[in-house]
Amino acid sequence: MLEADSLSLAYGGRVVLEGLSFEAYPGEVLAVVGPNGAGKTTLLRALSGSLEVAGGALSCCGFSAAAGERLGAGDRISYAPAYPDVDPWISALDLVLSYRMGPRRPWARPSREDVGAALESLRRLGAAALGPRRTSEMSTGELKMVMLAAALSRRSDVLLLDEPLAYLDLRNQSIAMSALRAEARRGALVLVASHELHLLRLYADRVLVLSGGRAVAMGRVDSVLSEDLLERAYGVPLREERALVPSIHRAGGARERHSYCNYFRCGAPGRY
Amino acid sequence: MRGGLLHLLLPVFFALSLFLGPYGFINPFSHGLGAFVLELRLLRALAASLVGLALAASGSGLQALLKNPLADPYILGVSSGAALGVLTAIAAGFVWPLAVSLSALLGGLAALALVMAVSSALGLTRTSMVLVGVALSYALSSIDMIIMMDLGPAVQGSLAWLFGTVAYALWGELAYAAPLMAAGAAWIFLRAGHLESLMLGDDVAESMGVRARRLRAEVAVASALSTSAAVAVAGPVGFVGLVAPWIARLGSGGAFRRIYPLSLSLGASLTVAADLASRFVEPGGMAPLTSITALMGAPVLVYLLARWRG
Numbered sequence: 001m002l003e004a005d006s007l008s009l010a011y012g013g014r015v016v017l018e019g020l021s022f023e024a025y026p027g028e029v030l031a032v033v034g035p036n037g038a039g040k041t042t043l044l045r046a047l048s049g050s051l052e053v054a055g056g057a058l059s060c061c062g063f064s065a066a067a068g069e070r071l072g073a074g075d076r077i078s079y080a081p082a083y084p085d086v087d088p089w090i091s092a093l094d095l096v097l098s099y100r101m102g103p104r105r106p107w108a109r110p111s112r113e114d115v116g117a118a119l120e121s122l123r124r125l126g127a128a129a130l131g132p133r134r135t136s137e138m139s140t141g142e143l144k145m146v147m148l149a150a151a152l153s154r155r156s157d158v159l160l161l162d163e164p165l166a167y168l169d170l171r172n173q174s175i176a177m178s179a180l181r182a183e184a185r186r187g188a189l190v191l192v193a194s195h196e197l198h199l200l201r202l203y204a205d206r207v208l209v210l211s212g213g214r215a216v217a218m219g220r221v222d223s224v225l226s227e228d229l230l231e232r233a234y235g236v237p238l239r240e241e242r243a244l245v246p247s248i249h250r251a252g253g254a255r256e257r258h259s260y261c262n263y264f265r266c267g268a269p270g271r272y
Numbered sequence: 273m274r275g276g277l278l279h280l281l282l283p284v285f286f287a288l289s290l291f292l293g294p295y296g297f298i299n300p301f302s303h304g305l306g307a308f309v310l311e312l313r314l315l316r317a318l319a320a321s322l323v324g325l326a327l328a329a330s331g332s333g334l335q336a337l338l339k340n341p342l343a344d345p346y347i348l349g350v351s352s353g354a355a356l357g358v359l360t361a362i363a364a365g366f367v368w369p370l371a372v373s374l375s376a377l378l379g380g381l382a383a384l385a386l387v388m389a390v391s392s393a394l395g396l397t398r399t400s401m402v403l404v405g406v407a408l409s410y411a412l413s414s415i416d417m418i419i420m421m422d423l424g425p426a427v428q429g430s431l432a433w434l435f436g437t438v439a440y441a442l443w444g445e446l447a448y449a450a451p452l453m454a455a456g457a458a459w460i461f462l463r464a465g466h467l468e469s470l471m472l473g474d475d476v477a478e479s480m481g482v483r484a485r486r487l488r489a490e491v492a493v494a495s496a497l498s499t500s501a502a503v504a505v506a507g508p509v510g511f512v513g514l515v516a517p518w519i520a521r522l523g524s525g526g527a528f529r530r531i532y533p534l535s536l537s538l539g540a541s542l543t544v545a546a547d548l549a550s551r552f553v554e555p556g557g558m559a560p561l562t563s564i565t566a567l568m569g570a571p572v573l574v575y576l577l578a579r580w581r582g
Contacts, residue, residue, distance in 0.1 A: 050478030072481055079479040087339055087471035089526035098468045098527060102480045106464035106529060134526060150472070160479075 001025045001060070002047070002158065002189060008055030008067075009042050015054065016042045018213050024206075026157065029180055029190040031200045031221065034210035035234050040193035041082060043210070044160045047071060047191065048079035061157050073158070075102055080151040082162040082193075084143050088136035092146045095135065096121055099150035121153035122146070126175050141167040148176055152183065159183055159190045165199055174246035177203040181248055197225055198245055209233050278519070278534060281541035282321065289317040289544050294551050319441035320547040321540040322453050323506040324516070326498035328539020329457035331513025332520075332532050333495040336467040337488045338398045341521075344514035345380075345499035348405030351508035352412035353383020354500040355434060359419045362430070369448040373504045377452070380500035383408060384492055435560030436509035438547050449501040456498025461532060463491055468528045510562045511569030512539050512546075518576045542568070 002024040009017040017039040024030045032040045045051040046058060049071045058065045065071040078099075086095060096118040097110050110118075122128045127145045135143055144167050151159060164180070165173045180190050181203055194200055200207060200221055207224045209217040211233040217224050231238050290313050291297055298309055327345060334343040334350075345351050357379020361371050387408055391401040420430045433440060460467075466487050469477040474484045502509070520535035543561070546568065550559040 045475060045479075048475070048479035049481070050475045074481065077479065079476060081473055081475045085339075085473035085475070087336075087526065089341065089521050090471050091526055094527040095472065099472055099476070101465075103469040103477070103482050104465040106461050108465065 002191075003059045004056070005058075006056035007046070007053065007058055009039065009046050009051065010054040011042050011051070016213060017210070019056070020210075020215050021056075022208055022215065022218055024189050024191065026187050026189050027184050028205040029184050029192060029203060031204035031207040032191065032193045032210060033195070033197060033200065033207055033225075033233075034216075038210040039213060040210060041162055044079065044162050044191065044193055047158070048077060048160050049073060050079070075154050076156055077158040077160060078151040078154045078156040079160040080147045080162065080164065082166065084135075084147045086135045086143070086147075089134055091132050091134055092122065092127065092138070092149075093118060093131040095146060096150040096153050100153040102154075117153050117155075118149075121149040124152070125149045125179060126172070139167075141169060141172060144168060145172055145176070148179070152179060155186075155188075157188055159188055161191065162193045163195070164192055165194060165196050170246040173199065174248065177246070177248045197230070198243060201225060202245065203248055278541075279537045282537050282544070285541050285544040285548060286317050286321065289313060289320070289548050292548060292551070315441055315443060315446070316438050316547060317544055319438040319446055319505055320544045322446070322450055323438060323502040323509060324512050324539040324541070324543025325457060325536045326453035326502040326539075327509060327513040327543070328516035328535045329453075329460050329532075330495040330499040330502075331539070332517040332528075332535045333460040333467075333491045334513070335517055336470065336528055337491045337495075338401060339471070340398050340402060341518065342399075342402050342514070343405075344511075345495060346508060346510035346513060347402060347409065348387055349383045349409035349412055350380045350405075350496055350499045351503050351510070352409045352416060353386075354380035354496075354503035355416050355508045356383075356412050356419070357500070358504055359416055359423075359430070359434075363419055363423060369442075369445045369504075372445070373448045373452060373501055376500035376504040377497060378500075380496040380503065381493065383412060384496045388492065432558055432560065433507040436507040436562040436565070437550070437558065437560060438506045438543075439550075439558055441505055445505055449505045452501035453498045456494045456496075456501065457536060459494035459497070460491055463487060463494075464529050464532055467491065471526075471528065506561060508562070509543065509546075509565055511565040511573070512542050515565075515569045515572050515576075516542055519572070522576070522579075 004020050004022050007017065007020040008015060032043060034040055042051065046053060052070050053065045053067055055067045058071050060071060061073050061076040063071055063073040097114060100114055100118055101110060122131055125145050125148060127149055130138060130142055130146055148164055164176055168176060177199065184190050192204065204221050206219060207221050208215060209224060216233050217229055227238050227240055330345045334345065334348060335341055354376040357375040358372050361375035387401060387405045391404050396404065416434060420427060420434060423430055429440060466482050469480050469482045470484060470487060477484055516539035517531060517535040519538050520531045546561050546564040549564050550561060553559040553564065
């Protein structure tokens, strides 16, 4: 489905990732974790087709890219960046519609179906009330939710989400996690770059750990996100604690609960 | 559909522009002087509409590509660059309309390229790029003045043109400039879908197959094209390219495809209205267009800034 074969990526003339090989499949939530600058965003950008492959090969949804090429999978892949750099004037609904319709002929109007899907996507993320609001009048968290709604509105086969839960409050984290699980149930491959390791344990299936420009580990979340491995990847002593984290909405039962989950903290005592 | 009604301003102002002058109402369809007045005023109204349309097209395009609502061909120095091109051509003796239009284009393009090159060399954000434009605009305007003072007997006409006027427009000039203005505006329209993707952020647009750099270059050239042609006809007219897209945005959700047609029609209405007003401000009808558009535009701009508070 998605396959990277000895993939190398460069950004700004510097090789960021080298010799990366992995596969990912429809219906799973694959998390990409690692220290700042490990190449998570670069990997997502390459998968989205906004960055050239520097070496090796990348293939997805029947499209492929070799060195010097970009993966252009059209609307089969949807990408939401960590920091949405959007027009300050555009309203949430127009943003979602523009995303759903993609670059199109100037006279093309949104169909009834497009408008319906855009509204439904905002509603699903509890952002329906933001519809007429301009992006400059939203908080960063609200804008992140709108951007997520935009990415979900295309019902793509692959979702590439950079820090989808950053800036979100507990309730929105819960809503977003539930939406991502629902997308995976629908059969989409959801790729998430994140630093919220404690939340990944709740909603991700597998995890790819990047560090020092290479893949350090890949596998089931429970087995890979161990204290030992993360200490090596991030280079800090860690200790495991139990923390209050938002729960995932289960399909059908919309009751919101909070659950306990293991979570890692920087271990040096007295720092917190 | 609040915005839809604003389209009606254009035919209203256009009709008023045909009938109204400093000496009151003149029926241009009457015998005698009528046909002569009609031709003069029709030329003026047409020139003003086209110039306004071109400036609004350019302003919308620049605002979309820089994602900066303060971008405008006048502020970014494109107009002064085009004016410098025209004055240089005239000073060198190339006074044919085609030569004037082409040298305006060269000047406008060079100015915009310079602003972009300097901003990118200094690593400036798209917001500070406007300030580079302001600096260049002042510098070019000074050079414009110096060249103009050397023109000798032609100074009077050039001075009026340099402050913006459609009073000196000629059919021959318009015949060359109109297709260029229309081409620039149409080019931006054809890229409206891509520009709308650019509003989602460069990375997202690139992931949708938009090549952001190429698109920016294309829209910059198209903006310079329509602005330069407008400058060749009416001189550097300010504020229209800034205010028209802003007003168009107020009535819509901000999607480029909805803003663009409305801002073109508003740009045309504003300029025709400004030309109409200029006939009353100074009875000779020679009051500079920019002084009128600035008088109308400045309060509108402050009001919009207060409303937006972005």
